[in-house]
Amino acid sequence: MSTTSTILLIPRPFARLAGAFTLVPLLPSPKPKKVLPAEIWAEVFRCVLEQEDGAALLWTLVKTSRGFMESALPLAYQRIEISTVSKLEKFYTTLYSADQKWDNIRRIPYSAPGRWVQVLDLSNLTFTGHAQALLLDSLLTQLFPLTPFLSHFSINPAFTLSRRALMALGDREGAINIKSLEGISHVPGASLAGSLTEEEPITWLLRNCPTLQELEVVGGGLDPSESEWSFEATELSVLQSFKPLSLPNLRILTLLSIHSASLLHTLLLSPLPALSKVTITPYDDIPYPASLASQFITTHGLNLRSLLLFTPKSWPTRLRPSPRTLLLTCPKLRHLSLEHPLPSLLTTEPHQLQYLSIPRPSSPSWELLFPLLQQLPNLCAVRIRDVRWLRKGMNARAQEAGVQGEMREWRRRLARRGVKLLDSDWKDIEV
Numbered sequence: 001m002s003t004t005s006t007i008l009l010i011p012r013p014f015a016r017l018a019g020a021f022t023l024v025p026l027l028p029s030p031k032p033k034k035v036l037p038a039e040i041w042a043e044v045f046r047c048v049l050e051q052e053d054g055a056a057l058l059w060t061l062v063k064t065s066r067g068f069m070e071s072a073l074p075l076a077y078q079r080i081e082i083s084t085v086s087k088l089e090k091f092y093t094t095l096y097s098a099d100q101k102w103d104n105i106r107r108i109p110y111s112a113p114g115r116w117v118q119v120l121d122l123s124n125l126t127f128t129g130h131a132q133a134l135l136l137d138s139l140l141t142q143l144f145p146l147t148p149f150l151s152h153f154s155i156n157p158a159f160t161l162s163r164r165a166l167m168a169l170g171d172r173e174g175a176i177n178i179k180s181l182e183g184i185s186h187v188p189g190a191s192l193a194g195s196l197t198e199e200e201p202i203t204w205l206l207r208n209c210p211t212l213q214e215l216e217v218v219g220g221g222l223d224p225s226e227s228e229w230s231f232e233a234t235e236l237s238v239l240q241s242f243k244p245l246s247l248p249n250l251r252i253l254t255l256l257s258i259h260s261a262s263l264l265h266t267l268l269l270s271p272l273p274a275l276s277k278v279t280i281t282p283y284d285d286i287p288y289p290a291s292l293a294s295q296f297i298t299t300h301g302l303n304l305r306s307l308l309l310f311t312p313k314s315w316p317t318r319l320r321p322s323p324r325t326l327l328l329t330c331p332k333l334r335h336l337s338l339e340h341p342l343p344s345l346l347t348t349e350p351h352q353l354q355y356l357s358i359p360r361p362s363s364p365s366w367e368l369l370f371p372l373l374q375q376l377p378n379l380c381a382v383r384i385r386d387v388r389w390l391r392k393g394m395n396a397r398a399q400e401a402g403v404q405g406e407m408r409e410w411r412r413r414l415a416r417r418g419v420k421l422l423d424s425d426w427k428d429i430e431v
Helices: 038-049 054-062 066-078 085-101 130-146 163-171 201-207 233-240 262-269 293-300 363-373 402-415
Strands: 079-081 119-122 152-155 180-185 214-218 252-256 277-280 306-309 335-337 355-358 381-384 420-422
Touching: 038 054, 038 066, 054 066, 085 130, 130 163, 163 201, 201 262, 252 262, 262 293, 277 293, 355 363, 363 402, 381 402, 402 420
Parallel strands: 079 119, 119 152, 152 180, 180 214, 214 252, 252 277, 277 306, 306 335, 335 355, 355 381, 381 420
Antiparallel strands: none
């Protein structure tokens, strides 16, 4: 037995019998604990993020130990949700300070934590004034270059990003990594022809995002003071000179309150082979080329699986009619959501539609829907988009009055054909 593993009990110096006694341990030596690989800890922290208030809990774990901090900190910065401009300013200061201290001695391409940020969610920001909007625009202009791996960006559409902010987002390193842009507010130029002398910043941004999969753009709607049907042929010729966009992976597209703009015309002329879901505001009473919404549905409707017609609420809300040819131009639709006033849809043969959504039930709506049921053999459910079933416990008179009574009558009629009636939460009355 080696001296390193032997424990000797040595008597006191003036003991009668000198010597050394071997001290034998009564219990075996403890085995060293196995260290979990970093990949397993990362998976544990991902499970933490999936829990309610997981982000706050993860930041608590980051402060527990240095080992936890090394594994959990990249995940904590992976998804950033900010609801105030002051928090965004602190976040920018953190990234900027880290970038100033960064060097390439360790051969890491970008500074941390900027390189960890993949999702930046500003959709819960509340607009409080132009000074706040200007500060936000300036912060984002400086923040975007510090996040090279940003793939998902969303913002409250009440904020309109300036040209410099959009250019900073599209001109930075890693713009090709962008997969989703949501809540982008679009304000076209004062003159359509004048705005085409130079490409719009949002169009230029899309040219630098070839891997984009989801896009949401919100416009300002149709100004009643502008001439709805004025559109010069020379302006159309300038539009047609645009180079089409290359967006082979774009699957989900939302265009709200945009009836005619160079962006919409560029998307109209661009091939979108992967497009399967479109949400758009209808303007069928404004003929082409003054309005491009109906023409866009006709052009890209062949492969659509979901088409949602929606007009954002405003004051006053101006509802415009929808195309009657939706089922003819979109033969592969599985879900169609209509807006008031409901169109009398044209059909020449049975359609494969499975889900139909309407805003609210009424007797005129049923008169339009009933003849259509004969041409929808695969229809599974009709969804009432803006109404919920009354909760359990309400008396029978309340359940049979008003919209609730109309919904129950629709439910009885549709049940004869094996079709369910669902509310805005996609729930049946029995759930």
